[in-house]
Amino acid sequence: MNFDYNEEQQLLADSVRRFLAKDYGFEARKKIVSSEDGWSAEVWAQLAEMGLTGLPFSPDFGGFGGGAVDLMGVMEAAGDALLVEPYLPTVMAGQFVARAGSDAQKKAMLPLVVEGKLKLAFAHTEKGARYNLSRVSASAKSSGAGWEITGEKAVVLGAAAAGRLVVSANTGKGMSLFLVDAKDAKLKSYVTLDEMRAADVVLKGAKGELLGTEGGALALVEEVVDFATALLCAEAVGAMKFTCDTTLEYLKTRKQFGVTIGTFQALQHRMVDMYVSYEQAKSMACLACSKVDSPADAKDRARAVSAAKIKVADNARHISQEAIQLHGGMGMTEEMKVSHSFRRLTMIAQQFGDAEHHLARFARLS
Amino acid sequence: MDLNYSQDESAFRDEVRGWLKANLPQDLRDKIANYEELSRDDLLRWHRILAKKGWVAPAWPKEWGGTDWNVVQRYIFEEECGFAGTPPLIPFGLSMCGPVLLRFGTPEQKKRFLPQIYNGEVFWCQGYSEPGSGSDLASLKMKAERQGDHYLCNGQKIWTTLGHYADWIFCLVRTDSSLAKRQEGISFLLIDMKTPGITVRPLILMDGGHEVNEVFFENVKVPVENLIYEEGKGWTVAKYLLGHERMNTGRIGASKRELAKLKDFAAKQAGDDGRPLTEDPRFRDKLTRVEVELMALEITNLRFLDQMRRSGQPPGADVSMLKIKGTEIQQALTELSMQAVGPLAQPFKAVANDPDFDRFTAGLAPRYCNFRKTSIYAGSNEIQRNIISKMTLGL
Numbered sequence: 108m109n110f111d112y113n114e115e116q117q118l119l120a121d122s123v124r125r126f127l128a129k130d131y132g133f134e135a136r137k138k139i140v141s142s143e144d145g146w147s148a149e150v151w152a153q154l155a156e157m158g159l160t161g162l163p164f165s166p167d168f169g170g171f172g173g174g175a176v177d178l179m180g181v182m183e184a185a186g187d188a189l190l191v192e193p194y195l196p197t198v199m200a201g202q203f204v205a206r207a208g209s210d211a212q213k214k215a216m217l218p219l220v221v222e223g224k225l226k227l228a229f230a231h232t233e234k235g236a237r238y239n240l241s242r243v244s245a246s247a248k249s250s251g252a253g254w255e256i257t258g259e260k261a262v263v264l265g266a267a268a269a270g271r272l273v274v275s276a277n278t279g280k281g282m283s284l285f286l287v288d289a290k291d292a293k294l295k296s297y298v299t300l301d302e303m304r305a306a307d308v309v310l311k312g313a314k315g316e317l318l319g320t321e322g323g324a325l326a327l328v329e330e331v332v333d334f335a336t337a338l339l340c341a342e343a344v345g346a347m348k349f350t351c352d353t354t355l356e357y358l359k360t361r362k363q364f365g366v367t368i369g370t371f372q373a374l375q376h377r378m379v380d381m382y383v384s385y386e387q388a389k390s391m392a393c394l395a396c397s398k399v400d401s402p403a404d405a406k407d408r409a410r411a412v413s414a415a416k417i418k419v420a421d422n423a424r425h426i427s428q429e430a431i432q433l434h435g436g437m438g439m440t441e442e443m444k445v446s447h448s449f450r451r452l453t454m455i456a457q458q459f460g461d462a463e464h465h466l467a468r469f470a471r472l473s
Numbered sequence: 474m475d476l477n478y479s480q481d482e483s484a485f486r487d488e489v490r491g492w493l494k495a496n497l498p499q500d501l502r503d504k505i506a507n508y509e510e511l512s513r514d515d516l517l518r519w520h521r522i523l524a525k526k527g528w529v530a531p532a533w534p535k536e537w538g539g540t541d542w543n544v545v546q547r548y549i550f551e552e553e554c555g556f557a558g559t560p561p562l563i564p565f566g567l568s569m570c571g572p573v574l575l576r577f578g579t580p581e582q583k584k585r586f587l588p589q590i591y592n593g594e595v596f597w598c599q600g601y602s603e604p605g606s607g608s609d610l611a612s613l614k615m616k617a618e619r620q621g622d623h624y625l626c627n628g629q630k631i632w633t634t635l636g637h638y639a640d641w642i643f644c645l646v647r648t649d650s651s652l653a654k655r656q657e658g659i660s661f662l663l664i665d666m667k668t669p670g671i672t673v674r675p676l677i678l679m680d681g682g683h684e685v686n687e688v689f690f691e692n693v694k695v696p697v698e699n700l701i702y703e704e705g706k707g708w709t710v711a712k713y714l715l716g717h718e719r720m721n722t723g724r725i726g727a728s729k730r731e732l733a734k735l736k737d738f739a740a741k742q743a744g745d746d747g748r749p750l751t752e753d754p755r756f757r758d759k760l761t762r763v764e765v766e767l768m769a770l771e772i773t774n775l776r777f778l779d780q781m782r783r784s785g786q787p788p789g790a791d792v793s794m795l796k797i798k799g800t801e802i803q804q805a806l807t808e809l810s811m812q813a814v815g816p817l818a819q820p821f822k823a824v825a826n827d828p829d830f831d832r833f834t835a836g837l838a839p840r841y842c843n844f845r846k847t848s849i850y851a852g853s854n855e856i857q858r859n860i861i862s863k864m865t866l867g868l
Contacts, residue, residue, distance in 0.1 A: 108482065108545065109475045110779045116474075176474045355866055375862040376855065382866065383794050390772035391765070397476045414765045421762070466758045469765075 110393060112180050120180025122157060127188040133444045136189060145304040146192045146268055154194065155223025163198055164205055168217035174400035175334060179341040179392065186345025189444070189451055191303050193226055193265025195342070199335040200227035200273040203284055207319030207327055212286070216271070228269035230260035230287075230308045231328065238464040240328050247276040247285060247315055254278075254315040256285055259307060266306035267296045273318060274310065280322030285315030301451040326405070333412040336459040337395035340412075340419045343455045344392045347385045347426050350448045354378065354430045357445075361435075374433060381429050384422040391415035410472045413465040419455070420462035427452040476772065478549075486549050493557040496522060505558040506734075508836040510682060513596065513638040519560040520593035530567050530591055533575065537583075538591045544781050548721065548774070555726025563635060566590040566597035570643050573661070573710055577702040586663070600630040600644035600664070600688060601711075608856050610645070611656050611708065615690065617646035619697070619704070624648070624662065626670075626693040632850075636673050636686035639666050645707050659707035663699040670694075678846070680839035681822070715852075722792050723799035725771050731806045732764060739813040750813055763805045770798045790864035793857035800847035800854060811841040 112120060131150065139147045154160060159181055164170030171177070178198070185194060201220045204212055204227075219225035236242035245258020256276050266272065272287045291313040294306040319327060358369030358378060368374055395415035402408030427449040431438040438445050460468070478486060501515055523529040524538075531547050533539035542550065554562075562568075571590050574583050589595045606613040615628025626646060636642065642664050649658035664671075670693040676685045702710050736751065739760065744753040751757055777791045811818045818838040823830035848854040862868045 108478050108775060108779060110776045111783075112474065179474075355868075358868060369868040372859070372862075375866075375868050376858040378866060378868065379858040379861045382861065383797060386773050386776075386794060387766070387769040387798070390769045390776060393474060393776070394476060394768065394772055397474060414768055417762065417765045418769050463758070466761050467754070469761050470754075470757050 183345035196265030552726030598639035
């Protein structure tokens with residue numbers, strides 16, 4: 108039993124934190140968010156420089172062969188800084204290539220991903236499918252040596268920044284995955300509530316390259332979504348920590364009735380409950396990341412991730428709502444970073460399945 | 474990061490689990506499983522079985538019978554006891570008076586009291602709270618006046634858990650009421666419950682059970698040699714005890730057992746549509762949320778232990794978090810158990826001696842009532858929040 112990060116993990120997390128503290132302050136982030144692309148090429152280059160884009164990929168392709176636990180500290184730092192660059196989408200979609208790609212596909216793509224030269228996105232969710240990973244109506248039909256993909260995908264995070272998309276579509280043999288060049292897809296881009304970039308992706312006979320075996324992709328989709336969900340839980344923990352810390356700071360400085368409002372017991376107890384919520388969520392993020400790295404089996408992994416997401420979703424809501432309440436009117440304004448962490452935590456609660464979705468999934472797996 | 478126990482720790486857990494399985498008497502196991510009240514004999518019998526094995530006071534120094542286990546082993550032992558459903562080890566002697574004697578007792582006091590505590594020869598209780606002094610303990614009024622070789626004690630204690638079983642009581646008393654700082658006039662006294670002038674009156678709780686009492690002291694003479702540490706330094710002793718909390722404040726082992734039991738019997742209850750209650754999404758989701766909260770608490774507890782093991786520092790305010798969450802979980806489990814049986818939660822006790830009366834089901838609602846105490850006792854959950862607020866958050 109050991110809950111510490113090892114030296115490498117700690118050093119990396121520290122250097123990411125230092126970089127983000129220096130170059131990704133609230134004002135710098137504001138500029139990035141309001142820029143045309145909504146993400147910063149300089150920041151992305153720095154992330155690659157620090158080895159983050161190579162972290163979860165094999166040394167065969169220039170990466171470091173890390174797992175979710177190795178990424179935890181990085182994700183916490185990203186959550187703290189409210190990083191909007193499409194890191195998780197790239198890491199996540201890259202996992203499909205790493206886990207199911209042919210040697211040629213891996214050789215062609217992963218070194219570029221590791222070097223930060225290629226960004227990816229996972230285009231899976233469709234309108235009407237809600238959180239059900241098996242509901243896909245996009246279809247793929249064989250065409251010469253390749254495939255033609257037709258369908259519409261919703262809320263594909265990082266789509267506009269991505270060079271290639273990992274797209275799910277049905278063939279006669281069931282759900283399969285395809286690599287599609289982003290330029291072959293039509294994107295309807297937008298800014299999300301938490302200031303990231305996403306798009307609805309329209310594919311009309313887009314050229315696709317089969318990734319992995321034809322049919323039966325659901326198990327892999329679940330595996331990689333669980334991996335990404337564990338990372339999202341770690342990111343949430345970082346955002347929760349920021350939210351708690353900044354609220355505590357506010358309680359210690361804001362004065363009313365001639366005293367700092369942190370002297371009021373009604374507020375002290377709510378602040379304590381926020382920290383308890385954070386600690387409980389952190390524990391579950393540790394569980395999720397450990398289990399996706401070394402599960403006994405798929406069910407063991409899925410149960411741990413769903414349990415973690417239930418807790419993270421519930422506690423993200425608790426912490427973010429209380430933070431705004433304790434900040435009073437100021438918390439409502441765009442000027443305060445806490446209103447942005449509120450937005451991020453609110454969206455995290457619903458990303459990859461809300462608490463209710465994971466409650467049902469957890470019960471199915473019991 | 475590795476959330477699993479090491480090989481040695483797993484082997485230790487298996488050893489404890491195996492030993493408990495072989496040595497927990499069946500009649501005690503059944504009483505616990507059926508939520509029956511335990512007698513003084515039941516409690517002492519289990520105490521003595523553990524004393525004989527050498528496991529009754531793991532945290533004590535080796536020379537007084539301790540086991541030399543590290544914090545993780547102590548945690549494993551306590552959680553395995555909870556999971557196996559052993560009778561509780563009553564903390565007043567082993568975890569409260571004992572550590573106080575070890576830290577502040579004279580050699581004579583140690584020799585006189587520690588072996589009796591270890592072997593379960595005397596039953597101890599705690600005299601802290603008074604009618605006017607609950608959370609505000611330092612306002613206590615029970616008077617102890619020095620008269621030659623003894624103190625003359627007058628006053629009242631309340632919420633004295635198992636005082637009706639006890640041979641001895643340790644009390645916080647006021648030896649000087651003239652001081653401006655009220656913490657300074659308090660002393661720590663050991664009192665023989667057979668001393669003339671002591672009256673124990675039961676306080677029956679709303680579940681019908683007799684656990685707590687009022688204890689009245691009228692001109693009770695306590696020999697001066699029963700004073701622990703110095704006169705007027707009782708608050709120092711009391712504070713030391715607060716920092717000496719046990720590792721199983723979260724009661725995770727016991728809650729795991731209760732959760733498994735609840736799942737098992739809820740699956741046998743029919744929901745409104747006739748299907749098992751555990752398939753009713755509304756009930757099922759409430760159950761899962763408690764299960765997840767318990768998983769989170771277990772890992773949180775292990776994280777704190779891991780920190781403690783590294784730093785060698787006592788747990789501090791973290792224990793307060795375990796108390797808050799642990800008791801919330803215990804209460805949620807008793808509430809769901811009661812809700813699981815629906816209208817059948819209403820029967821309480823048979824009027825005539827009816828052998829068919831379902832005592833287990835009838836015990837669920839009283840147990841729910843009883844467990845409301847957990848967020849009040851041992852420092853109410855609001856006091857725990859005050860502690861975290863002050864110690865951890867600096868508010």
